[in-house]
Amino acid sequence: MWKVVTYLIFATATHAAPAVNDFANVNQFALQLLENTYAFQENFNTKNVVLSPLSVWSIFSLLAEGSSGDTFFELMNGLRLPRDLRKTQSLHMALNSLLNSGNQDVILKGQSAMFTDCSLEVHPEFCQAATSYNTDIYSVDPSNTTKLANDINYYVCLATDGLITNAVTSEALENLRMVLVDALYFKATWTYQFDPLQTKQGAFYDSLGKHVGTVNLMYQKAPHNLAYPPQIEAQVLEMTYGKSSQFSMLILLPANGVPVKKLLNNLATNSLDWMDELRESGGGTDIDVLIPRFKISTQQDLITPLQYSGIHSIFDAMKAQLPGVSDTPLYVTKTIQSVELEVTEEGTTAAASTVVGLENRILGQRFEANRMLNLS
Numbered sequence: 221m222w223k224v225v226t227y228l229i230f231a232t233a234t235h236a237a238p239a240v241n242d243f244a245n246v247n248q249f250a251l252q253l254l255e256n257t258y259a260f261q262e263n264f265n266t267k268n269v270v271l272s273p274l275s276v277w278s279i280f281s282l283l284a285e286g287s288s289g290d291t292f293f294e295l296m297n298g299l300r301l302p303r304d305l306r307k308t309q310s311l312h313m314a315l316n317s318l319l320n321s322g323n324q325d326v327i328l329k330g331q332s333a334m335f336t337d338c339s340l341e342v343h344p345e346f347c348q349a350a351t352s353y354n355t356d357i358y359s360v361d362p363s364n365t366t367k368l369a370n371d372i373n374y375y376v377c378l379a380t381d382g383l384i385t386n387a388v389t390s391e392a393l394e395n396l397r398m399v400l401v402d403a404l405y406f407k408a409t410w411t412y413q414f415d416p417l418q419t420k421q422g423a424f425y426d427s428l429g430k431h432v433g434t435v436n437l438m439y440q441k442a443p444h445n446l447a448y449p450p451q452i453e454a455q456v457l458e459m460t461y462g463k464s465s466q467f468s469m470l471i472l473l474p475a476n477g478v479p480v481k482k483l484l485n486n487l488a489t490n491s492l493d494w495m496d497e498l499r500e501s502g503g504g505t506d507i508d509v510l511i512p513r514f515k516i517s518t519q520q521d522l523i524t525p526l527q528y529s530g531i532h533s534i535f536d537a538m539k540a541q542l543p544g545v546s547d548t549p550l551y552v553t554k555t556i557q558s559v560e561l562e563v564t565e566e567g568t569t570a571a572a573s574t575v576v577g578l579e580n581r582i583l584g585q586r587f588e589a590n591r592m593l594n595l596s
């Protein structure tokens with residue numbers, strides 16, 4: 221009944237950012253994609269929008285290494301990749317080590333795989349790039365889509381501790397020559413857990429103050445960082461996980477009358493300096509926190525939101541340029557993301573999978589009479 225916009229790993233990446241690697245660009249890409257995904261989903265009146273931008277970034281930045289021409293420039297700009305390939309590679313490594321840096325009360329893991337048609341000649345340099353990003357490579361017969369779907373779903377299921385069992389259907393895999401898969405799993409307990417006895421049903425309102433439903437509201441009084449950056453037009457609460465408090469969730473509550481759309485635009489267009497303000501906001505003071513207990517499952521195709529981010533030609537049968545992947549011309553026809561997210565008194569469990577499918581693209585000239593022809 222209520223609207224929540226959330227995305228994974230964002231806070232994680234900023235919080236643990238080592239000085240040598242600047243995750244600001246990745247976050248900027250993430251916030252832009254979130255704004256665009258929301259704008260796209262609004263057309264369908266979707267109530268909840270959930271996004272795992274990091275999986276998308278990982279797969280498309282690998283494809284960027286095999287791209288050229290407009291495809292390359294659009295990916296560089298859209299993903300906000302550093303001009304220097306070695307910097308992108310070290311960013312990848314840093315993200316990989318971050319993704320596997322959990323501790324006893326925070327489990328965080330990422331896994332990626334490339335399934336390629338055994339009759340497709342993939343350039344060794346591209347395979348090397350994939351391997352250097354810890355991507356498992358499998359040679360498959362994609363014409364048996366039932367088997368391929370089973371293999372991919374099994375891979376994702378293992379990578380997400382059984383949270384995502386249906387990352388793809390066999391229908392979605394038809395005609396694909398290559399499939400790139402990225403899976404993330406996160407499970408952590410709050411530094412300050414909620415007492416389930418304090419959870420009560422409560423009213424939930426939309427941005428105009430209209431009562432939209434009833435939710436289970438969890439309550440606690442605990443020390444958290446809380447800020448109200450005016451440029452964001454929202455109250456921001458940081459709730460940390462585990463004893464080390466190294467990872468956290470940011471919850472943004474738009475100011476009265478500020479629609480979610482405006483909040484997302486503020487996030488995408490402002491610098492992330494407000495995060496420093498948040499971190500310096502004290503944290504010693506006890507805050508009364510009331511947040512809903514919730515569980516969300518979504519599956520969506522992210523091609524249109526990525527196009528809104530300026531990435532076009534890689535999805536275009538006529539224009540995609542991926543000569544570094546294979547001599548066989550390919551283009552991306554699927555970008556299916558599944559997310560499972562659950563927030564409880566104890567903590568958070570989240571999983572995401574992104575499946576990017578590539579097909580053979582059409583070579584040469586084309587005559588497509590799909591519009592009115594002016595014959596006189």
Ligand SMILES: *[C@@H]1O[C@H](CO)[C@@H](O)[C@H](O)[C@H]1NC(C)=O
Binds near residue numbers: 364366367370
């Ligand atoms: C596809 O693979 C499955 C095994 O997962 C097999 O049972 C089936 O016969 C295969 N179909 C074709 C058409 O080869």
